[in-house]
Amino acid sequence: MDIAILIYPRLTALDAVGPYEVLSRLPGARVTFVAEHAGLQRTDTGQLALNADVTLEQLPNPDVLLVPGGPGQSDLMDHGVLHEWLRTAHASSTWTTSVCTGSLVLGAAGLLTGKRATSNWQALDELRALGAEVVPQRVVFDGKLATAAGVTAGIDMALELAAKIAGVQVAQAIQLGLEYDPQPPFDAGSPEKAPAEIVDAVRAYSRFQEAAAP
Amino acid sequence: MDIAILIYPRLTALDAVGPYEVLSRLPGARVTFVAEHAGLQRTDTGQLALNADVTLEQLPNPDVLLVPGGPGQSDLMDHGVLHEWLRTAHASSTWTTSVCTGSLVLGAAGLLTGKRATSNWQALDELRALGAEVVPQRVVFDGKLATAAGVTAGIDMALELAAKIAGVQVAQAIQLGLEYDPQPPFDAGSPEKAPAEIVDAVRAYSRFQEAAAP
Numbered sequence: 117m118d119i120a121i122l123i124y125p126r127l128t129a130l131d132a133v134g135p136y137e138v139l140s141r142l143p144g145a146r147v148t149f150v151a152e153h154a155g156l157q158r159t160d161t162g163q164l165a166l167n168a169d170v171t172l173e174q175l176p177n178p179d180v181l182l183v184p185g186g187p188g189q190s191d192l193m194d195h196g197v198l199h200e201w202l203r204t205a206h207a208s209s210t211w212t213t214s215v216c217t218g219s220l221v222l223g224a225a226g227l228l229t230g231k232r233a234t235s236n237w238q239a240l241d242e243l244r245a246l247g248a249e250v251v252p253q254r255v256v257f258d259g260k261l262a263t264a265a266g267v268t269a270g271i272d273m274a275l276e277l278a279a280k281i282a283g284v285q286v287a288q289a290i291q292l293g294l295e296y297d298p299q300p301p302f303d304a305g306s307p308e309k310a311p312a313e314i315v316d317a318v319r320a321y322s323r324f325q326e327a328a329a330p
Numbered sequence: 331m332d333i334a335i336l337i338y339p340r341l342t343a344l345d346a347v348g349p350y351e352v353l354s355r356l357p358g359a360r361v362t363f364v365a366e367h368a369g370l371q372r373t374d375t376g377q378l379a380l381n382a383d384v385t386l387e388q389l390p391n392p393d394v395l396l397v398p399g400g401p402g403q404s405d406l407m408d409h410g411v412l413h414e415w416l417r418t419a420h421a422s423s424t425w426t427t428s429v430c431t432g433s434l435v436l437g438a439a440g441l442l443t444g445k446r447a448t449s450n451w452q453a454l455d456e457l458r459a460l461g462a463e464v465v466p467q468r469v470v471f472d473g474k475l476a477t478a479a480g481v482t483a484g485i486d487m488a489l490e491l492a493a494k495i496a497g498v499q500v501a502q503a504i505q506l507g508l509e510y511d512p513q514p515p516f517d518a519g520s521p522e523k524a525p526a527e528i529v530d531a532v533r534a535y536s537r538f539q540e541a542a543a544p
Contacts, residue, residue: 130351130508133378137344137481140375147377156381161354163361164347165381167370216509237509254513266509267351271482276515288518288528289535294344295430295451295480297519298512299468301490304502305511314502321503 117281119147120178120205122198122218123168126188129159130267131215132166135182138274141290142282150175152198160186172201180277181205184270185216185236187325192221199225211277213262215270222263223248232258236266237307238322268305271296331495333361334392334419336412336432337382340402343373344481345429346380349396352488355504356496364389366412374400386415394491395419398484399430399450401539406435413439425491427476429484436477437462446472450480451521452536482519485510 119139121132132149140147151157151168158165181202192198202225206212214222219235222228223246233248234240234256244250254265255273264273275296279287304310310318333353335346346363354361365371365382372379395416406412416439420426428436433449436442437460447462448454448470458464468479469487478487489510493501518524524532 128351129347133343133347136378137342140377147375149378161361163354164350164363165383167379167381169379254509254511255515266507268485268508268510268512272513272515279515284516285528285531288516288524289532291514291516291518292521292524292528292532293480293535294482295468295519296482296512296514297468297517297523298482298510298514299486300505300510300512301469301486301493302498302502302505303511304505305509307506309511310502310506311499314499314506317499318503318506321507 117142117145117180118175118178119145119180119182120150120175121147121182121184123149123151123157123166123184124188124192125157126160126186126191127157127184128186128216128267129164129166131184131186131218131270132182134268134271135213135215135274137294138271138278138290139180141293142278143286148175148178160188172198176201176204177208178205179209180211181209181213183214183218183221185214185218185220189217189221193224202227209260211260211262213264213273213277215264215273216266219243219248219263220246228261231261232256233261233263234265235263238319331356331359331394332389332392333359333394333396334364334389335361335396335398337363337365337371337380337398338402338406339371340374340400340405341371341398342400342430342481343378343380345398345400345432345484346396348482348485349427349429349488351508352485352492352504353394355507356492357500362389362392374402386412390415390418391422392419393423394425395423395427397428397432397435399428399432399434403431403435407438416441423474425474425476427478427487427491429478429487430480433457433462433477434460442475445475446470447475447477448479449477452533
């Protein structure tokens, strides 16, 4: 089972690495990090680089396709070569998936029209504008499409996907192997749960980052 | 604030990337991935490579030090050069931290003698044998030492550390930015919670992996 994880400059590393850590542990899985240009892809903070082992054209028909998000997503919205690869891969994939603003890229490639999908809580309007039926949940399945909300939601999505692919017991064994018994010290992980001033601050910071982007 | 994350061949990527994603978002933080030899470090699955931007000697005195775990940890237990670097870094660090079996490396370097610490649930006996006072919790603080249990526990540890470094509100903003509102589809993330047959299977698989290791 070939699992392709797209990476690109200024992605958010955990969007990709969370699901990778789950999916790479599926029996028979071969995860490949793929990019337009092979080699190092420096993430959004500039402080970490993940390596893409192959180019898009070297892996045209993965069984599972995952598009992570991150600030660099905005550079992919008009990327014709990538969109063509996504459409081709999706045509034969068993599962087509995204984390965070990765769903915006799937949407820009035309893969989410009329489909139930989610994204980062700050990107839901943009997702809707791309033709998706927005479902503001942490993980959304629609047929063979699976989309996750922001960053860490990719871990939950991948576990659910692992169960669909290999059964609940395999997914539970992976969960135990990753000791995924989350105990966040605060309950501020969604805009509904975080204090209002924190939500406002994060929103303001996102606007600042967008304005300051090159 | 210099934050050094040690990486090495056959580490578990999420041990490093989870805390990185939290700590890199602290105001004034500069995270550096450091290794004995700079360049690509291929992780335990063989399917992902993270880049080390600098060598140990280029970053001798980080403010925060993090040692992730993974099967490659076993190659670091007699690594004199690394242990010397760890002892030197620890002497001046503000925080010395580990995720999963990374604590075994701290222990082998002599940094956990008599200290309260944790590790992967399958590594607690070995941690005790290295002189630590084992506390089977997900995150354990003892003075400036912070150790996390297996893999995903590093995210919880990093959020708690972020609050200690920059205050609860900053930590909550980071949590919201990462949409860390975990909703695992199963409750099998610890040996106490997982079904007994899953625990037995994961234990047996670990023994198999150890026996098959090169």
